[in-house]
Amino acid sequence: MKKTGAEIMWECLVREGVEVVFGYPGGANMPIYDAMLNYPIHHVLVRHEQGGAHMADGYARASGKVGVAMGTSGPGATNLVTGIATAMMDSSPVVFITGQVAAHLIGGDAFQEIDVTGITLPITKHNYLVTRADEIAEVVREAFYIARSGRPGPVLIDICKNAQIEQTEFIYPEEVKLLGYQPPARAPQHDLEKAVRLIEKAKRPVILCGHGVIVSGAEEALLHFATKTQTPVASTLLGLGAFPASHPLALGMMGMHGEAHTNLAIQNSDLILAFGMRFDDRVTGNLKTYAPKAKKIHVEIDPSEVHKNVHVDLPLVGDLKNVVSDLVPMVDEYDHDEWLNEINGWKSEADERSIMNWPEDGKLYVAHLVHDLWKATGGGAIITTDVGQHQMWTAQYYALEKPNRWITSGGSGTMGFGLPSAIGAWFANKDQEIWAIAGDGGFQMTAAELTTAVQEGANVKVAIMNNNFLGMVRQWQEFFFEKRYSAVNMVSPDFVKLADAHGVPARRITTREEVDEAIQWARQTPGPVVLEFRVEKEDAVYPMVPAGASLDQMMRRPVRQ
Amino acid sequence: MQYTFIALVENKPGVLNRVASLFRRRNFNIESLAVGRTEKPEVSRMTMVVDCPNGDMDAHKIEANLYKLVNVIDVQDVSRQPSVTRDLALIKVKAAPERRAEVNSLASIFRARIVDVATDSVIVEVTGTEEKIEGMVELLRPLGIMEMVRTGQIAMTRGANAGIRRMPGMEDNGYEYDLEAAEMLP
Numbered sequence: 001m002k003k004t005g006a007e008i009m010w011e012c013l014v015r016e017g018v019e020v021v022f023g024y025p026g027g028a029n030m031p032i033y034d035a036m037l038n039y040p041i042h043h044v045l046v047r048h049e050q051g052g053a054h055m056a057d058g059y060a061r062a063s064g065k066v067g068v069a070m071g072t073s074g075p076g077a078t079n080l081v082t083g084i085a086t087a088m089m090d091s092s093p094v095v096f097i098t099g100q101v102a103a104h105l106i107g108g109d110a111f112q113e114i115d116v117t118g119i120t121l122p123i124t125k126h127n128y129l130v131t132r133a134d135e136i137a138e139v140v141r142e143a144f145y146i147a148r149s150g151r152p153g154p155v156l157i158d159i160c161k162n163a164q165i166e167q168t169e170f171i172y173p174e175e176v177k178l179l180g181y182q183p184p185a186r187a188p189q190h191d192l193e194k195a196v197r198l199i200e201k202a203k204r205p206v207i208l209c210g211h212g213v214i215v216s217g218a219e220e221a222l223l224h225f226a227t228k229t230q231t232p233v234a235s236t237l238l239g240l241g242a243f244p245a246s247h248p249l250a251l252g253m254m255g256m257h258g259e260a261h262t263n264l265a266i267q268n269s270d271l272i273l274a275f276g277m278r279f280d281d282r283v284t285g286n287l288k289t290y291a292p293k294a295k296k297i298h299v300e301i302d303p304s305e306v307h308k309n310v311h312v313d314l315p316l317v318g319d320l321k322n323v324v325s326d327l328v329p330m331v332d333e334y335d336h337d338e339w340l341n342e343i344n345g346w347k348s349e350a351d352e353r354s355i356m357n358w359p360e361d362g363k364l365y366v367a368h369l370v371h372d373l374w375k376a377t378g379g380g381a382i383i384t385t386d387v388g389q390h391q392m393w394t395a396q397y398y399a400l401e402k403p404n405r406w407i408t409s410g411g412s413g414t415m416g417f418g419l420p421s422a423i424g425a426w427f428a429n430k431d432q433e434i435w436a437i438a439g440d441g442g443f444q445m446t447a448a449e450l451t452t453a454v455q456e457g458a459n460v461k462v463a464i465m466n467n468n469f470l471g472m473v474r475q476w477q478e479f480f481f482e483k484r485y486s487a488v489n490m491v492s493p494d495f496v497k498l499a500d501a502h503g504v505p506a507r508r509i510t511t512r513e514e515v516d517e518a519i520q521w522a523r524q525t526p527g528p529v530v531l532e533f534r535v536e537k538e539d540a541v542y543p544m545v546p547a548g549a550s551l552d553q554m555m556r557r558p559v560r561q
Numbered sequence: 562m563q564y565t566f567i568a569l570v571e572n573k574p575g576v577l578n579r580v581a582s583l584f585r586r587r588n589f590n591i592e593s594l595a596v597g598r599t600e601k602p603e604v605s606r607m608t609m610v611v612d613c614p615n616g617d618m619d620a621h622k623i624e625a626n627l628y629k630l631v632n633v634i635d636v637q638d639v640s641r642q643p644s645v646t647r648d649l650a651l652i653k654v655k656a657a658p659e660r661r662a663e664v665n666s667l668a669s670i671f672r673a674r675i676v677d678v679a680t681d682s683v684i685v686e687v688t689g690t691e692e693k694i695e696g697m698v699e700l701l702r703p704l705g706i707m708e709m710v711r712t713g714q715i716a717m718t719r720g721a722n723a724g725i726r727r728m729p730g731m732e733d734n735g736y737e738y739d740l741e742a743a744e745m746l747p
Contacts, residue, residue: 121579122586126631146631179571180634304625307618
């Protein structure tokens with residue numbers, strides 16, 4: 001039977017198991033929106049395409065499935081760009097579908113024509129320009145396969161308006177046939193044997209647990225490997241949740257705002273087992289002085305990450321779950337008591353400085369708040385964040401036991417990510433408690449999506465950490481620019497009234513005594529809720545490794561008398 | 562150090578743009594890039610000469626990044642493999658009638674051909690390795706080169722030889738990890 005290109009597109013989405021798309025209609029995708037009415041896929045009308053992109057990303061990260069976001073041509077597509085780049089940097093599987101002007105108009109600067117495949121070429125895993133209806137089925141099939149396989153990532157499909165309208169025979173391609181593109185599956189045996197020899201010799205090993213552990217579903221393999229070899233596990237920002245925070249071998253977050261004992265463990269290790277992480281500058285500090293005594297084994301699915309930033313002694317290229325599972329039976333049991341005791345020594349020294357041990361001084365600190373939220377929610381909520389100080393404090397103090405509950409923009413550090421990604425995560429799991437934690441700056445970047453949450457009845461709780469500053473930039477200006485505050489002082493609307501205007505219940509909290517009750521109130525109030533916390537204005541995130549400094553050169557929180 | 566890569570890519574619109582964009586994005590320095598059809602209509606072949614200041618490490622990066630492009634089918638490094646490399650140049654040289662014989666004799670030394678004669682210039686067509694063409698250009702320069710165009714290098718390995726496929730993890734990747742040396746370190 002003949003179908004229009006738009007119908008074929010929806011037909012293919014249904015077959016991919018798509019339940020929800022986040023989008024915005026416009027001139028060049030009207031046939032798609034017209035056909036949509038006949039298909040059992042829920043459409044979420046977003047308020048800005050960037051919000052839609054983050055929602056699809058949040059949906060993908062919470063569900064492990066492919067998220068879908070749509071926009072029209074021109075500005076609709078360019079508004080998606082920040083969200084596409086965010087998904088790219090964090091290897092999130094999202095398919096973006098944009099309308100494009102009719103094929104015969106391309107190149108003529110038609111109304112709302114923009115070269116979207118050109119713009120998104122460096123920020124997608126792959127992209128397509130579709131000019132004919134008979135290409136659509138194959139392209140959509142390929143796009144979903146590419147987005148979720150190997151190292152996942154965003155794929156964009158730009159569909160010309162004529163291709164949406166034209167009728168063609170619908171033939172669903174059962175198989176995806178690509179001439180190139182073969183993601184590696186397993187590391188070769190001889191490389192695994194070399195790894196075993198390095199592990200055997202190690203006295204001070206550390207596992208660096210990255211986002212790849214979660215993406216490949218290797219949490220259990222990691223747990224077996226770590227406990228069998230008694231190797232402590234440090235996490236990247238996006239690796240948090242892959243290894244239970246309460247486990248005695250868990251070291252917490254590494255890097256610029258990592259725990260002091262974690263960074264010291266890395267710097268003093270003799271073997272680094274990097275699992276699905278990419279040695280970002282935010283976790284290595286100065287590369288010249290990075291883990292100088294350590295042999296390095298890099299387990300990674302993307303060969304271009306191998307030797308990119310850090311030259312490693314042994315790359316194990318393959319799907320992390322396979323590689324680590326293959327290693328578990330090959331390695332012997334070890335104990336590294338001496339090494340673990342040494343790390344624990346650094347830990348107890350660090351505890352003395354912890355803000356958690358500060359006496360109450362009547363001020364509201366984000367670290368305390370996050371801890372209170374963690375306690376109130378039993379550590380089990382899905383947490384999304386924006387970017388900045390609150391993000392780091394949340395990473396430090398919301399101790400995660402399980403994966404796929406920590407949704408934050410790591411690689412690209414996209415402000416405005418928190419609220420929309422929480423809405424997306426809600427669509428992935430409507431029974432789960434979801435908190436979006438944002439600063440006053442980031443919240444305002446995509447605050448319009450509060451209306452989307454209302455329209456959809458999304459049960460997301462928004463915690464705004466309001467310090468009337470762009471806190472992280474302020475912190476850098478304090479530390480590195482002689483406290484010359486430039487463009488960080490922020491006047492915000494009355495967030496409670498703003499929420500009220502949206503029909504969202506809201507409260508303002510100014511003291512720690514009110515915190516618990518407010519959190520409980522928010523949890524018991526159905527639908528979206530906003531809590532505005534008036535927090536200490538000039539607190540800083542510690543420890544901090546200044547950009548470019550060696551990983552063990554941390555600025556520590558001053559000890560409070 | 563210059564490296565020569567052969568990449569087989571899908572013959573689809575925009576693939577050259579993807580490769581060029583990748584090289585720019587990752588800061589690789591292309592010396593020359595030649596693209597053309599192959600014996601298979603669905604496959605195009607690129608020969609790329611790239612400056613790799615860090616030697617094999619850069620070559621690895623280039624290959625691994627090329628494989629990230631979905632349309633790339635195969636990449637080989639033929640830099641130090643027995644192979645035939647050719648570049649074609651058209652060189653327009655100032656040559657009044659009394660100097661044509663001189664150009665002609667130079668051309669015959671390089672097995673080049675004169676493919677066009679005008680009143681005061683000739684076009685010389687020369688095929689060969691980069692070095693040969695450079696040599697010819699140097700000799701023609703004193704006569705006055707008015708215009709030159711070159712295709713960029715193309716390459717093909719001899720006989721059953723193949724280039725190096727430097728993908729870590731592949732069984733036969735031609736990529737030696739000096740693990741023994743690493744283990745000797747204190």
